[in-house]
Amino acid sequence: MPQPSASFSVTVRVELDDPRGIAEVTRVLTERGAVITALDTIESRAGHLVVDVTCNAVDEVHADELHKALDALEGTRVRAMSDRTLLLHLGGVLQVASKVPLRTRDDLSMAYTPGVARVSEAIRNDPAAARNLTIRRNAVAVVTDGSAVLGLGNIGPAAALPVMEGKAILFKRFADVDAWPLCLATQDPDEIVRAVEIIAPVFGGINLEDIAAPRCFEIERRLRERLDIPVFHDDQHGTAIVVLAALLNALRVVGKRLEDVRIVIVGLGAAGVAIARLLLAEGVRDLIAVDVDGIVTPDDPGLDPARREIAEASNPRNIRGDLPEAMEGADAVIGVSRRGVLKAEHLERMAPRSVVFALANPEPEVDPEIARRFAEVVATGRSDEPNQINNVLVFPGFFRGLLDANAREITLAMERAAAHALAAIVAPDELSPAYIVPTVFNPRVAPAIAKAVAGAITDS
Ligand SMILES: NC(=O)c1ccc[n+]([C@@H]2O[C@H](COP(=O)([O-])OP(=O)(O)OC[C@H]3O[C@@H](n4cnc5c(N)ncnc54)[C@H](O)[C@@H]3O)[C@@H](O)[C@H]2O)c1
Ligand SMILES: O=C(O)C[C@H](O)C(=O)O
Ligand SMILES: [Mg+2]
Secondary structure, three states: OOOOEEEEEEEEEEEEOOHHHHHHHHHHHHHOOOEEEEEEEEEEEOOEEEEEEEEEEOOHHHHHHHHHHHHOOOOEEEEEEEEHHHHHOOOOOOOOOOOOOOOOHHHHHHHOOOHHHHHHHHHHHOHHHHHHHOHHHHEEEEEEOOOOEOOOEOOHHHHHHHHHHHHHHHHHHHHOOEEEEEEOOOOOHHHHHHHHHHHHHHOOEEEEOOOOOOHHHHHHHHHHHHOOOOEEEHHHHHHHHHHHHHHHHHHHHHOOOOOOOEEEEEOOOHHHHHHHHHHHHHOOOEEEEEEOOEEOOOOOOOOOHHHHHHHHHOOOOOOOOOHHHHHOOOOEEEEOOOOOOOOHHHHOOOOOOOEEEEOOOOOOOOOHHHHHHHOOEEEEOOOOOOOEOOHHHOHHHHHHHHHHOOOOOOOHHHHHHHHHHHHHOOOHHHOEOOEOOOOOOOOOHHHHHHHHHHHHHHHO
16 A cells, blocks of 8 residues: 655645634544645634645545545635645756856856957967866756656656656766756657757766667667767666665675575566666576567567566576566565566565565655565665665766766776665664665765776776
8 A cells, every 4th residue: 555655745725613622623634644744824823724744645646536525525625735745846856056156247258258268278388278167067968859858757757857857857966967958859869869969068078868778778878979978777777886885785694695696677678678778797696587579588579678687687597487486486586577577476476585676756666565574675666765776876976986086988887886885884683674775965975986997097
């Protein structure tokens, strides 16, 4: 049963003929499963009270039920009900701010003309000076075509913008990177590659986001060939790094070794391919990938090169069939597909002391409550659950490291180093089923990843 959460927080403005009725209001809300988080008095006089009650609900249906229940109370009227998350996004969540004062004509003539012309000339004479004299060394483009937005699917560039704004503020908050959302009105790989190529002079790095497989593989490869700045596909590499870190620690908790475990990946898309690649590079020997048509094998017709590579390197026991067959005896399952794909009848086939990562956003492959009946370690991608496995643990620090080191490319060595650094933030004596990855608010996360990335450049 999904629980009320802060991601679905509503404020109800209720008008009462008798102030004593507030007790009824809180009773009705609480009995119907809402979690009250604030009560604010708006108007109060004898025989009249208006209050804003803020509470966490489960979803729209639940909020509607709460509204109706309050309306049914005698002497109580609901004036309005507002969704706080939508209110938070009014006008967007991101803005551009000046780093320099603009108070006098002097300030203007340095920040802008005529002074700025000398800055431009300096760059014309030495293009490398752009790194020091512009925003470039701290700027990242968050580029999407809106084709695989969270687990919502192909919702297009306009609907993708709130998610990309969100990514940009996470970059700023956790690693002081200035990121800008760029939602492209095309899903044609040639056009996407060209668009990124021609905006590249502004940026020190490109973060591709929520571009569906298989086109994301080709786009990333072509951009890496053409650009002299690092190109990172967050859903692939960010996810693979956080998953490897979480898996290393989860296996420590259940006392198993990476080389010995059987792992199932559900959803061989952008995230699934990159996770499989990184786990195989790290020494996983028994990995099975399952997609919509069942276990992925090399004889599947029409496999793109990235999926073919995984199909050929996985499934050493040559298991055929679908999810139930793949799950037989599995020590860990990693879901990067869509909500509800994993069921109790799949999880009950797993080995004792197993691990379930259900990472689809915003709703996981399985309700964590159900998963905990079968597995010792359970994690999702949500920020309102313990053990949040989300690429936000990686991309801010990873780009901090790339930008500071003026890196031109991204290597598997950097990804592995970042994963180990992230895992190491949780000390061995702190590890438990409910604590396998640090929270994103742990201030050691981004610096540790940045350091690992920079260290891996020197090593290679
Ligand atoms: N927690 C995180 O940090 C994180 C990071 C990246 C992606 N994700 C989530 O993972 C999911 C996939 O993201 P992506 O970028 O790889 O998308 P994608 O579109 O590239 O891949 C999704 C894959 O899942 C497969 N799939 C769909 N239904 C399935 C089913 N019933 N059984 C098996 N496979 C199925 C699709 O065929 C596709 O190959 C999304 O829900 C996304 O939110 C989470
Ligand atoms: O955006 C997130 O929360 C994680 C990930 O990038 C996703 O697409 O689900
Ligand atoms: Mg994403």
